[in-house]
Amino acid sequence: MNSESGYRLYLPGIGSERNKNIAIVAADVREDHTVFGYFKSANGTVDLVEECTYSTKSFSSFSEMAGKFIQEYRLNDIERLAVAVPGPVINAKSAPARLPWDLNAEEIKNTLQLKKVHLLNDLEGFAYGLACISDEALIPIYKSENQPKGNVAILAPGNGLGESGLFYDGEYLRPFASEGGHSEFSPRTNTEVEFYQFLNNLYGIVSWESVLSKKGLFNIYRFLRDVKRHPEPEWLGARLSGGDFMTELFKAAVEDDVQICKISMNTFLEFLAREANNLALKLKATGGLLITGEIPMALKDYMDKDKFYQKFKISDKMENLLKEIPLYLAVDEKAGLKGVAIYAAYCEL
Structure with missing residues (x-):
């Protein structure tokens, strides 16, 4: 499958008759909220039919929350369910540190009486979403001539660092998950x-997630203060x-100087x-690096894109490789x- 922007993903079941016009529920689980979508597969892509958002912490399990979505929208034809989770998935199970409950694909399948349930790391799910991302959704930081x-x-700072x-x-292109954050x-x-010593006193081990996340932004601010x-x-x-830290910090910087x-x-x-540089080198990401x-x-409007690119390509010996890597927001x-729905629809023969 090719997106408008040219990412051609390995989707072995895209031409299979058994994957046409199937009903899929996809969920993107986050610490504060979870987004559900009801999709139908068609013409090598997926069409979003219904969408709903719930408070993650208002439910005692993922199965309870998914059951509510299925019941509210009277979805009686679901064949597959796919879930993006903010943590590692091992043997179809996940215990994300920021969620109030664990996830188990077999338990979800049995509880909801579904044929197939997939668990994917959230950034792996995003990678599958490149199969249908548009050019308009990709803002160039640096674009190679060829x-x-x-x-x-893919690098994604939010509640954590994906x-x-x-x-x-x-x-x-074949997506895979990482816990490099x-x-x-x-x-x-x-x-x-x-700054490292300040964080070391707080956490002991200082990970990149302690620097590049909402918590990390607060850590930078309180170190400076x-x-x-x-x-x-x-x-x-x-x-x-009294408010959302990130929103108020941004407003004070841009509006109040x-x-x-x-x-x-x-x-x-x-x-x-710098972490974009690290990730690009470790993966030899000559096909590009996306930040989300x-x-x-x-x-995105505050970023000085040229300055970011100049910082990104600094290296002891690899500047020639780094300077030609396309960068996008x-x-x-x-x-x-969409990505986990694509996975559920077309990753099976």
Whole structure:
């Protein structure tokens, strides 16, 4: 299957008669909310028929929440269910740290009386969503003159730090999950050493997720405030503690020109460029690197794209490889939901 932007994924069941016009429920599970979609497979893609969002923590299990969606919309023809989960999936089971309950594909299948249930890591699900992503949903940070072939990397800071890749086999791209966001953060400058020590006192092991996530953005801000003594206006402290931290920080930086907020966001983007560099090198992602997630989507208009690209390509010996890697912001919020539906529809022969 080819998307408008040219990502050709390995989907072995795309021409199979048994995968035509099937009913699929897809779910994108997040810490605070879960999005459900009812899809029908058609013409090598999936069509969204119904959609609903629930509060994740309002349910005692995933099966209870999925059952509510199925009952509310009177979905009696479901053949497959696919779930994107924010954590590793091993042997069709997952126990994500940020969710109030575990997931087990066999238990979900038996409880809901379904034929097939798939569990995928959420960033692997997003990777499958590239099969139907449009050019309009990809904002170039750096675009090569010639679209190179090769592996593709995906980096997504949000509630956590998601990472995944697509292996290029010479003809198709094959998505795979990664837990690279939990690899250890390493400082480069004296100030970053101070920042590392600050985080080390809080967490012990300092992962990239402690730097590049909503929690990580807060960690950068409080380091600047509490250790580097950047002044915090009194009105800002009240606003940050009383509202959504990321939204209020962004507003204070852009609308109120508050220096500590601007430095926090610039520091976050510099660290994001560095981890994008790390991931691109580890996966040899010559086919491109996509950045998605709630924070980059919020900062897309604030980001200095040329500065980001210059930071991204810094390397001891690999600048020639890095400087030709296409970089994009992927801003399709439904890509993960569509992706797991694509997987359920076409990854079986």
